[in-house]
Amino acid sequence: MKIEYVNPFVEATVHTFKSMCGVEPVRDGKLELKEAGFIGAYDLLGVLGLSGGVRGAILMTMDLEVGKKVVGAFLMEAIPEANADLMDGYGEILNIIAGAAAAKLEGMRINLALPTVVLGKNQQMHAKIGNPWVIIPMKFPEWGKFNIEISMEEA
Amino acid sequence: MKVMLIDDSSTMRKIQRRVLEGMGITDIVEAGNGKEGLEKIKEHNNDFTFVLCDINMPEMNGMETLKAIRSNPDTLKLPVIMCTSVAEKNQVMEAIKAGATNYLVKPFQPEDLQNKINAVLGK
Numbered sequence: 001m002k003i004e005y006v007n008p009f010v011e012a013t014v015h016t017f018k019s020m021c022g023v024e025p026v027r028d029g030k031l032e033l034k035e036a037g038f039i040g041a042y043d044l045l046g047v048l049g050l051s052g053g054v055r056g057a058i059l060m061t062m063d064l065e066v067g068k069k070v071v072g073a074f075l076m077e078a079i080p081e082a083n084a085d086l087m088d089g090y091g092e093i094l095n096i097i098a099g100a101a102a103a104k105l106e107g108m109r110i111n112l113a114l115p116t117v118v119l120g121k122n123q124q125m126h127a128k129i130g131n132p133w134v135i136i137p138m139k140f141p142e143w144g145k146f147n148i149e150i151s152m153e154e155a
Numbered sequence: 156m157k158v159m160l161i162d163d164s165s166t167m168r169k170i171q172r173r174v175l176e177g178m179g180i181t182d183i184v185e186a187g188n189g190k191e192g193l194e195k196i197k198e199h200n201n202d203f204t205f206v207l208c209d210i211n212m213p214e215m216n217g218m219e220t221l222k223a224i225r226s227n228p229d230t231l232k233l234p235v236i237m238c239t240s241v242a243e244k245n246q247v248m249e250a251i252k253a254g255a256t257n258y259l260v261k262p263f264q265p266e267d268l269q270n271k272i273n274a275v276l277g278k
Binding site for chain 1: 163164165166167169170173211212213239240241242243244245260261262263264
């Protein structure tokens with residue numbers, strides 16, 4: 001995983017939330033490289049596979065309460081509880097971020113899979129040896145923390 | 156004026172519907188993928204002013220849908236605006252070559268969608 005892949009994903013994340021949710025997230029601490037083993041996640045976890053010129057995935061995770069505010073802003077409707085709109089909107093936001101990042105990595109011919117979103121407490125993801133993940137801690141100053149996590153290698 | 160919205164995201168369809176309704180367009184038919192969209196276009200006797208179509212969808216994606224619309228003599232001239240997170244130049248060019256009338260990349264502002272629609276309507 002090359003470090004130059006990180007910025008396009010950060011820029012795409014900021015641009016997407018600014019454009020579609022009216023909020024501007026910022027970086028919140030140092031990047032973390034996870035070579036192998038379990039990676040903790042917040043309640044809401046969305047993952048989207050990347051293929052074509054690369055193999056890998058992008059993951060976005062945040063607390064349920066933060067997710068409700070984010071998707072509520074996206075939809076311009078309050079999300080009072082975990083429901084179909086929350087799960088669908090969360091996946092669509094991730095899809096838009098991945099598409100915007102892929103466009104910034106022009107020439108890598110990145111194809112996007114369909115997003116999958118899961119909700120639950122104490123979730124953990126497992127990184128396999130050879131597929132390291134870069135964890136990018138971010139936060140919405142108004143709402144709270146979230147992570148963008150990327151694992152990507154040229155195919 | 157009748158519009159077909161094809162997008163697998165129900166929240167994105169809600170956002171698009173709100174923009175259309177704000178433009179006074181209220182006769183809107185929705186589909187969650189290309190296959191369902193083509194079936195509904197046929198059900199409504201091809202009577203749509205334009206189609207707003209996502210690309211990344213299950214079952215039948217937006218490129219396959221666009222090609223099916225362009226290869227059917229009954230829908231050959233039906234305007235299709237691709238509204239998608241797929242933003243790589245090559246993929247945009249591929250959609251234009253396949254007959255997309257216009258192309259809007261997500262994320263977008265409501266005015267961006269309104270402008271694309273007005274361009275298709277010749278306004």
